[in-house]
Amino acid sequence: MPSDKVLKEADRVMVICNACRYCEGFCAVFPAMERRRTFEDQDLKYLANLCHNCRDCYYACQYAPPHEYQLNVPRALAELRLETYRDAVWPGVFAGLIKHNGPAVASITVLSIAAVLLLTIVFSGPPTVFSTHLGENAFYRVIPYALMVIPFSSLAIYLIVVFLIGLNRFWRDAAGKPADFTDFRANGRALWDALRLKYLAGGGYGCNYPDERFSHIRRWLHHCVFYGFLLCLTSTTIAAIYDHFLHRPAPYPVLSWPVVLGTIGGVALLVGSAGLLYLKARMDSQPATPRSLGMDIGFLVLLFLTSLSGLLLLILRETPAMGTLLAVHLGIVMGLFVTMPYGKFIHAIFRYAALVKNAHESLREDNSR
Ligand code: SF4
Ligand code: SF4
Known part of the structure; x- marks a missing residue:
């Protein structure tokens, strides 16, 4: 409570x-x-x-x-x-991660990077990790298929379960009847509001962010983060389909869907997260709670590092740096996945739920007129 x-x-x-x-x-x-x-x-x-x-x-x-x-x-x-x-938060024992989010995200990410790098060197051996690999299965020669797929698939399933439990708890505590969440029209309107980031436009002039002047910059940077993240997710999903169902393992040519979408998404994520970090450094702190600063910064830094390491991996994939970059990138992604349900990412889920309730209420109001 x-x-x-x-x-x-x-x-x-x-x-x-x-x-x-x-x-x-x-x-x-x-x-x-x-x-x-x-x-x-x-x-x-x-x-x-x-x-x-x-x-x-x-x-x-x-x-x-x-x-x-x-x-x-x-x-x-x-x-x-x-x-x-x-x-x-589920399980409740992790609730402390919300309170001390900045240090928690930093420590978990550093541990994830160290663990993936160490395991890669131990399993594959330094000569394999630090040499050049070209052609099909180049990534799997550094980190075997099973070591890459099993932990991340398990984490993805864990995330879905935790998010569903969190959403259910939030809806019960903050919204009301479970049936309202399945209101089709309310979901349609909420989705449209979320995809446009409608309310970041304020009354039409944008937010008073980072200071008292009206500006649309925060909205556009949020768009970069939001759509950059979705494009990266789509790129990874397409790559998984290519790999598992079409038997076309990575790395893929520059002009392929996974690389094109991943590159556009990665650049958008890089620009969006860097821009939001810059605005955060300049913002007026009075209308914010200092208790959420670590959480906000931790999440943005993690998104920035995820996109930066992914883009560097793409650029340097045909050099001896590929093995190290692959391990570091996967370590950062693992840190992101592990901390997602216990940090800033959940605001996207709860805000969407609040938008659904808002749309449900306003539709009901429209109908009663
Ligand atoms: S209540 Fe929140 S979203 Fe609405 S105007 Fe104030 S700060 Fe902006
Ligand atoms: S009390 Fe202040 S914040 Fe609230 S509606 Fe009036 S002007 Fe806006």
Whole structure:
């Protein structure tokens, strides 16, 4: 359960905002808030995950600090959002990873890289790892097929299970009836909102990020990360189909679907994560919670390293550096996979769920008019 202090502050800001309503055009939070007269804990958790910290309401607010009300909507909702992540963690014993996320992500990733590199050198031997390999099965000559496929397939299954349990917990705690999540029209609308990152456009002028000036830069960088990640995932899926079903093992030619999609996705991910890190370094820290800084930075750095190591592997795959780069890249990807359910990545799942609930409520409202 979120602490009373965090819930009380979220309730206080929503009650004041519900009386004021000046910011209702900025995002989905305010119309959703206006559908309520009072706020149960469940409502507050839902609203917290509908907020994406665009900060428009902070800079527009006449009650924000230094006003005596000290109203800071983005920070209050970010504090609560963080606690909803922790409550949905499965298995619960890993909830501490949310609290100490930055150091946890860094240590797990370093350990993953060291483990994969060490195992590769032990199993394949230094002469194999540090020499040039060309043609079909070049990667498997460095890291055998079974050692590459079995751990990552097992991790992928684990991730799906953990995400489904987390989503179920979040929906139960923050949203309500399970049937609402299967509302086809609500999912269609939520998906459309998510694919456009609609609410990062604020009231049309963008976010007040990294400072009080309106800008679309955060939205475009999020697009780079989001679609870059999807393209990399598609590239890996196509490569797996080529390998397992068409018996065409990697590496693939430069003009092949896995390489083209992986390269475009990798560059987009690199630009998006680097840009968001740059903005984070320059952002006004007042409308954010300092408790989530490690989590945000850890995830962005991991995405940046994943794309950088993947692109370097592509560029240097016909040199003696390939073996080391392959092991390092897989170690980073393993760190990313292992920490995904216990870090920033879950915001994508919970925000989507909050968007579904929001779409469900607004469709119901439209129907009742
Ligand atoms: S953030 Fe401030 S200006 Fe905006 S609705 Fe709330 S009280 Fe009103
Ligand atoms: S920070 Fe942005 S998304 Fe969050 S409540 Fe304020 S206006 Fe809405």
